[in-house]
Amino acid sequence: MLQASKVLQFSPNYLSSRNILTMASAASTDVQVSVTPSSCLHDEPVQIRVEGLSPNQDVTLNMSMKDTRNVHYISTAHYRADSNGQVDVESMESLGGSYTGHFPMGLIGTLHPAPSEYKFTRFFKRDVLNPNILELSVFDRHLTEEEVCAPESEKALASTKHERHYMGPGVQRIPVRYGKVRGTLFLPAGEGPFPGVVDMFGTAGGLLEYRSAQLASRGIAALSLAFFAYDDLPKTLEEFNISYFEEAVEFLLKHEKIMKPHVGAVGVSKGGDLVLSLATYIPEVKAGVWINGCNANVQSALNLRDSVLPGLEFDFGKIEIVNGAMDCFEIVHNPADYPETIIPIEKADADFLFLVGNSDRNWKSVMYCEQAIERLKKAGRNNYEVHSYELTGHLIEPPYSPFCLSSYHKLISGPILWGGVPKPHVRAQEEAWETMLDFLFKNLTNMKGKL
Numbered sequence: 001m002l003q004a005s006k007v008l009q010f011s012p013n014y015l016s017s018r019n020i021l022t023m024a025s026a027a028s029t030d031v032q033v034s035v036t037p038s039s040c041l042h043d044e045p046v047q048i049r050v051e052g053l054s055p056n057q058d059v060t061l062n063m064s065m066k067d068t069r070n071v072h073y074i075s076t077a078h079y080r081a082d083s084n085g086q087v088d089v090e091s092m093e094s095l096g097g098s099y100t101g102h103f104p105m106g107l108i109g110t111l112h113p114a115p116s117e118y119k120f121t122r123f124f125k126r127d128v129l130n131p132n133i134l135e136l137s138v139f140d141r142h143l144t145e146e147e148v149c150a151p152e153s154e155k156a157l158a159s160t161k162h163e164r165h166y167m168g169p170g171v172q173r174i175p176v177r178y179g180k181v182r183g184t185l186f187l188p189a190g191e192g193p194f195p196g197v198v199d200m201f202g203t204a205g206g207l208l209e210y211r212s213a214q215l216a217s218r219g220i221a222a223l224s225l226a227f228f229a230y231d232d233l234p235k236t237l238e239e240f241n242i243s244y245f246e247e248a249v250e251f252l253l254k255h256e257k258i259m260k261p262h263v264g265a266v267g268v269s270k271g272g273d274l275v276l277s278l279a280t281y282i283p284e285v286k287a288g289v290w291i292n293g294c295n296a297n298v299q300s301a302l303n304l305r306d307s308v309l310p311g312l313e314f315d316f317g318k319i320e321i322v323n324g325a326m327d328c329f330e331i332v333h334n335p336a337d338y339p340e341t342i343i344p345i346e347k348a349d350a351d352f353l354f355l356v357g358n359s360d361r362n363w364k365s366v367m368y369c370e371q372a373i374e375r376l377k378k379a380g381r382n383n384y385e386v387h388s389y390e391l392t393g394h395l396i397e398p399p400y401s402p403f404c405l406s407s408y409h410k411l412i413s414g415p416i417l418w419g420g421v422p423k424p425h426v427r428a429q430e431e432a433w434e435t436m437l438d439f440l441f442k443n444l445t446n447m448k449g450k451l
Contacts, residue, residue, distance in 0.1 A: 033061075033138045035162040041217055042125075042132065042164040042210075043399040043433060045105055050138050050158070053085040059157070060097065060143040061089070063107040064114075064135045068126045072114040073402065074149065075099075075107050078142040087138075096142060099422060107136070108164075109426035111402040115146055120325065120415035122395075122407030125210040128166040129173065136160050164400075166210050168217035173209070176223065178251040180244055182233055183225040184209050185255070186216035192257035194221040195264065195444035198248050198278065198285075202269030203237060203299070203411045205229030211266070214398045218437055220444075221258055222266075223248060227274070237270075237411075241303045242281050245274070249284050262286040264440050268396065269363065273298050276343040276372070277309070279350035287443035288348075289436050291355045292365040292394050295372035296335035296342045312341040322361075325406035325415040329361050335371060345372060346379035353385050353439045355432045357392035361419030365394070387435055389428035393420025399430045 030052040037046065053059060063075045076097035079087045090104045098110040113121045125132065137156035139148060147153055167173065170189025176182065184207065188194050199212045199222045207230045212222035225248050228234045252258050264287035267275040272293015279288040281304060294312065302309040318330040335342050345352070354369045369386060376384055389396070395404055395418050403425050409416040 031138065031157040033136055033158040033160050035134075035136055035160060038161075039131070039163040040165065041168055041214070042166050042401075043214055043218075045400070046108070046162065047104070048089040048107065048136065050079075050081070050087040051085065053081040053087065053157075055081060055083045055085050057081045057085065057140070058142050059087060060139045060141065060148060061087070061107060062137045062139065062148045062156075063111060064137070065111060065132055067123060071117055071121055071123075073111040073117075073123060074114045074145060075110045075112065076143070076145055076148060077107055097145075101423070103423050103426075105400055105426060106423070108134070108400050109403055110422050112404075114149055116149065118408075120406055120408045122404045123402045124208065125166060128209050128213040131163040131165040134162045134164065136162060166213040166217070171213065171216045173213070176251065177231075179247050180233075181225070181248045181251055182231045183207060183223050183248070184212065185252075186212045186222050186224065187257055188216045188219050188221060192221070193259040194219060194257055195440060196221040196223070196252040196255070196258040197264040197266050197287075197289075197440060197444075198222075198245070198252065199224050200227065200265070200267040200271030200274050202267075202271050204409065205237070210401075211398055215266075215437075220437070220440055221252070221255075223252055237300045239301045239303060240274075242277065242305065243303075245278050246282055249278070249282055253284060259445065262444060264288065264444050266291070266436070266440075268292055269394065270298055273343060276345050276348075276352075277302055279352065280343055280345050280348040281305075283349060286350045287353075287440055288350055289353045289355065289439065290369075290372075291396050291432075292357050292360050292363060293368065294332065294335065294363060294365075295345070295368045295375070296338065298332065298341075309343070310338075310341050312338055322417055323406070325417040326412055327361055327417045328412070329364065329417075332363060335368065342371075342375070344375075346375055346381055348383075351383045351385075351439075351443045352376075353436065354387070355396055355436070356386065356388045357394060357396055357420060357425070357428070358388055359391050359419045359421065359425075360394040361417045362394035385435075385439065387432065389424070389432065391421040391424035392428040393425055394418040395420075396425075396432050397429055399433050400426065401429065 077094040078096040099106040137159040172187040207226040212224035215222040266289040268291035296312040
């Protein structure tokens with residue numbers, strides 16, 4: 001977890017200026033519920049407590065949030081107060097609800113679509129300029145989600161609001177239209193210069209900014225880069241040109257606040273193999289963070305300067321249906337059978353960090369990582385780190401992003417299975433985030449950064 005010395009504090013007047021209650025309001029004025037800190041960055045843990053209950057009283061804690069589309073997300077947990085009428089989520093175990101056992105960040109990490117919503121909905125933070133606003137309520141007795149959400153549900157004993165920010169104080173968000181490059185640059189507060197990275201996602205397309213915003217909040221300038229289905233870029237994943245990514249790197253290195261002469265790259269899923277390609281074919285990319293990707297160039301041909309790297313294809317006939325979602329684990333061809341698609345990372349003058357979810361059901365990330373490492377070892381290279389996480393699925397996000405087992409995917413035109421188990425997956429995200437930040441600072445500044 002982020003240590004206390006790394007926590008960015010927000011003004012105590014920040015919440016009140018937005019007309020958000022920081023004290024619990026209750027049907028019973030004796031009961032109070034608190035989230036500490038009441039306002040923080042999204043990658044920071046919080047402490048949740050309830051006071052003023054009867055000794056050994058059974059209660060339900062309910063966390064609630066709406067996204068920019070007004071989709072309602074909730075989580076619940078059942079606790080039993082101690083002999084002093086207190087519940088401390090930091091030290092006590094949940095007896096039921098969205099999770100059981102000891103899970104201090106469980107109420108945030110297990111947020112999921114409410115019973116009235118489409119269940120295969122993944123939470124995306126689209127508007128990083130504004131925080132997520134969460135409401136925490138405590139109810140008498142152990143209640144189901146349906147009982148908590150019912151219009152005739154009993155009144156909460158107490159409620160409070162909590163804000164989670166993606167952009168720390170002073171972080172700048174700058175839309176980018178540079179040549180053909182489309183994206184958003186996030187700059188940390190201060191004069192810099194800062195280590196810079198190109199930040200990419202997968203086959204959903206469009207532009208996702210939330211990871212870049214959080215990287216900038218931790219001292220790394222990040223270019224959230226779109227590469228299809230955004231603005232005037234191609235609508236589909238037909239082919240790529242390495243020149244597009246070269247232009248993105250050029251943009252970063254021309255910026256006065258970016259540390260010279262090198263940058264890094266971060267990518268998940270399709271963005272993962274793009275990271276390997278950038279590090280292999282663009283000399284200025286010296287650090288690559290691969291998150292549940294492939295060791296081959298997947299799906300679409302990559303046009304190089306004087307050659308073409310073919311795309312590794314899919315066999316959609318191998319899709320299986322699991323609990324209403326498509327399990328695509330077997331559909332991507334084995335790169336070993338199509339060596340012409342494999343990215344020659346042994347030629348890269350860069351360091352690699354492989355973050356692997358061992359329960360990824362979208363891609364065979366474990367196998368792809370093993371093939372990549374085997375290739376590096378055969379070439380006598382030791383320029384890599386591998387961090388594998390048990391019971392962790394495909395979507396390794398920044399800390400406390402709500403766990404998503406399956407969700408609708410535009411490319412497949414249906415719900416897709418991502419894999420993972422909530423508690424270990426959320427904990428893996430904490431560790432992976434710290435590991436990534438340390439790796440980027442070490443390899444782009446030759447020193448550990450102070451967060």
